[in-house]
Amino acid sequence: MDSPSPDLNLDNLKAVKVLGRGAMGTVFLIQDAASTFALKVVDKTSIHSKLDAERRARWEIQLLSQLSHPFLPSLISTFESHHFLAWALPYCPGGDLNRLRYRQNDRVFSPPVIRFYIAEIICALQHLHSLGIAYRDLKPENVLIQSSGHVTLTDFDLSRKLAPKTVQTVISDPPPLPLPETHRKHRRSFSRWIHFHPSDLSSQRNGLKKTKSARVSPVSRRKPSFSNGERSNSFVGTEEYVSPEVVRGDGHEFAVDWWAMGILAYEMLYGTTPFKGKNRKETFRNVLMKTPEFVGKRSELTDLIEKLLEKDPTKRLGYTRGAIEIKEHEFFKGVQWDMLTEMVRPPFIPVRDDGTGELTEHLSTINGGVDIKHYFESLKSPPSLPPSPVSSLSCKFKKTFSLSDF
Numbered sequence: 277m278d279s280p281s282p283d284l285n286l287d288n289l290k291a292v293k294v295l296g297r298g299a300m301g302t303v304f305l306i307q308d309a310a311s312t313f314a315l316k317v318v319d320k321t322s323i324h325s326k327l328d329a330e331r332r333a334r335w336e337i338q339l340l341s342q343l344s345h346p347f348l349p350s351l352i353s354t355f356e357s358h359h360f361l362a363w364a365l366p367y368c369p370g371g372d373l374n375r376l377r378y379r380q381n382d383r384v385f386s387p388p389v390i391r392f393y394i395a396e397i398i399c400a401l402q403h404l405h406s407l408g409i410a411y412r413d414l415k416p417e418n419v420l421i422q423s424s425g426h427v428t429l430t431d432f433d434l435s436r437k438l439a440p441k442t443v444q445t446v447i448s449d450p451p452p453l454p455l456p457e458t459h460r461k462h463r464r465s466f467s468r469w470i471h472f473h474p475s476d477l478s479s480q481r482n483g484l485k486k487t488k489s490a491r492v493s494p495v496s497r498r499k500p501s502f503s504n505g506e507r508s509n510s511f512v513g514t515e516e517y518v519s520p521e522v523v524r525g526d527g528h529e530f531a532v533d534w535w536a537m538g539i540l541a542y543e544m545l546y547g548t549t550p551f552k553g554k555n556r557k558e559t560f561r562n563v564l565m566k567t568p569e570f571v572g573k574r575s576e577l578t579d580l581i582e583k584l585l586e587k588d589p590t591k592r593l594g595y596t597r598g599a600i601e602i603k604e605h606e607f608f609k610g611v612q613w614d615m616l617t618e619m620v621r622p623p624f625i626p627v628r629d630d631g632t633g634e635l636t637e638h639l640s641t642i643n644g645g646v647d648i649k650h651y652f653e654s655l656k657s658p659p660s661l662p663p664s665p666v667s668s669l670s671c672k673f674k675k676t677f678s679l680s681d682f
Contacts, residue, residue, distance in 0.1 A: 284353040290645030317362040332433035347400035370421025370626030402599035414536035425622030516549040520587040534594035538584025576607040
């Protein structure tokens with residue numbers, strides 16, 4: 277993928293699309309003859325103090341500068357002025373996993389496809405955890421599809437640096453995941469990546485429309501951390517994906533990511549999340565008390581989900597030995613973990629500009645696009661002027677609320 281000049285300058289950039297808008301910033305698609313990339317921009321002059329968006333943006337930039345993994349984004353360049361803070365990332369033309377699910381005939385994925393995407397997410401989380409980073413915001417809207425068809429995680433402003441548990445440093449692991457090679461021989465297709473099991477035959481399920489999900493901002497819970505590795509006491513995540521220990525305020529660590537992965541796998545399988553209630557309070561009550569419901573014949577996949585959705589984090593799959601423990605589950609039997617990046621035919625290969633046209637805000641392409649600074653100025657226009665464009669679908673799921681709302 278082409279990259280912009282290391283000297284990123286908003287004065288020289290024109291945006292052709294808004295890929296997303298949220299509490300922390302706006303993501304633009306920048307495209308010209310030399311490069312195509314995503315640009316995340318924070319308007320420092322309009323940040324509400326309690327959101328602390330600038331601090332979280334700086335944390336995300338710092339973390340991205342440390343990442344080097346095929347299923348995680350790499351920081352291309354940064355820009356800062358008195359008014360703006362911006363950073364460039366590789367553009368993922370396949371959109372996010374939620375949009376991709378909605379394109380399926382029954383709005384769910386088959387078990388082999390779920391296995392592929394979850395396996396890559398496991399590898400991404402494993403790398404983050406090895407750096408001491410708890411991701412804390414796993415959901416379909418934050419899993420993007422690269423041009424190669426492989427996944428990449430996005431939005432790291434809610435992630436947190438924690439001290440890893442000592443047991444995780446002494447367990448052997450499969451060979452490290454290799455970075456993609458452009459001229460490697462004997463590359464694998466999706467159908468040759470794993471031997472399918474009879475239980476992989478998907479049954480017919482009704483696709484359920486995903487309801488609005490609120491994002492939880494960090495709110496301190498003043499309780500002591502635990503001795504075996506550091507734990508965070510922040511109340512953070514996305515409503516339907518928040519783990520029981522976060523709702524209880526018990527303190528949490530890396531196991532919150534494995535809980536969220538269980539919710540994600542459930543949604544990929546059934547088209548809905550397992551604990552969604554009529555309101556936020558009921559959702560959190562379900563998270564604490566309700567057992568996830570499974571339809572049809574039990575399988576290795578439902579067993580995996582059940583073990584990931586263990587409400588006691590110390591009994592949850594992945595708590596003791598991290599990703600290694602999850603990779604050993606029967607659902608992943610036959611997976612060649614070191615061959616994931618070798619596949620040239622993943623389940624879905626995006627075409628040029630796929631996944632964005634119908635759900636993102638198109639900007640004028642006159643003279644090469646829209647000036648980014650002028651775009652932010654237009655958002656501050658008085659109500660008598662034409663209203664500013666609406667946010668993208670995925671950003672509508674990101675309503676921020678504090679602990680006092682619950």
